[in-house]
Amino acid sequence: MQFSSLIETFRFLDFIDIMTVAVAIYFVYKQLKDTRAVSLLKGLLVLAFINVVSHTLNLYVINWILQQGMTVLLFALPVVFQPELRRALEQLGRGRIFNRAQNVSEAEMDSAINEVMAAARVMSREHTGALMVFEREVGLGDYIDTGILVDAKLSRELIKNIFVPSTPLHDGAMIIRNGRIMAAGCLLPLTEDRTLSTELGTRHRAAIGLSEQADCVVVVVSEETGKISYTYGGHIYRHLPEDQIKEALRTFMERPRQTITGMWKWGGSK
Known part of the structure; x- marks a missing residue:
């Protein structure tokens, strides 16, 4: 029932919205996969997973430490990812958003x-x-x-x-x-x-x-x-x-x- 109502209310602009987000995520992935930042991103994902687990299990001390650390991360991330952000903006300005990956036997x-x-x-x-x-x-x-x-x-x-x-x-x-x-x-x-x-x-x-x-x-x-x-x-x-x-x-x-x-x-x- 909920699915059918969702289909009925789904607009073409919603499709554009979803595709825009998907393209943005793909673009970010393309920028990070050829840099050291991908290892940092994996670390952030681990921290996010720990945060979800601690919140679910009501681990108050761990949850508090992670919440305090998020404030520091918000200021640190632009510095850590500065080379990748610069490259992304440069390629966006040059129109080089997509680069085909190469495989080698x-x-x-x-x-x-x-x-x-x-x-x-x-x-x-x-x-x-x-x-x-x-x-x-x-x-x-x-x-x-x-x-x-x-x-x-x-x-x-x-x-x-x-x-x-x-x-x-x-x-x-x-x-x-x-x-x-x-x-x-x-x-x-x-x-x-x-x-x-x-x-x-x-x-x-x-x-x-x-x-x-x-x-x-x-x-x-x-x-x-x-x-x-x-x-x-x-x-x-x-x-x-x-x-x-x-x-x-x-x-x-x-x-x-x-x-x-x-x-x-x-x-x-x-």
Whole structure:
């Protein structure tokens, strides 16, 4: 009975209203899914669930603490989501509301890894420094915006050209998403870990710093020694054979949703 009365009172403007809200939610999702903010959003959803449970079970102390915390969150959220809000407004102004997501097969990702390692091998011989970032579950849109958009098919020739010494993109990082080079010359955060070896320069510290903040894998070629290493989870893995680095990249990228801990026995250091 209620459903039939709802149908009778349903207006075309109600349909427009619902569709507008649905599009807005989809737009917000598209903006957050390629950034670190998605992890923060999950935390907020957990807090909202706890709030509902505490209210239902009359857990007065927990409910009071959460209510007081909401006031702080209202002021903190614009600061926390500032990069995402800025990007959303910029894309809205440019008319770039919808971007089609790309999918990549394991064969394509394996090809991308082979191309990266082939380029790294040449740059290692020539002592050309390089930073190559593989995006995984946590989006790196914030860091892509700091560089020059490339959005090109990944190839060893293009990688070597990007990291030619004394060129504008040489000192930054190259970010790979779905088997494509999304941007180059990107700025990465430096790690604040003071226990690291003094042998590690700015390039390695930037690779570690980014891996502390996201679940990406970063391949580093040292300009001084020519050694190839990679970072993940705030750790740097050095002095490894190329085959082991390649196998590590395959393991991380072919099963990105799997939490990989304690599986490397190749002398990773921090």
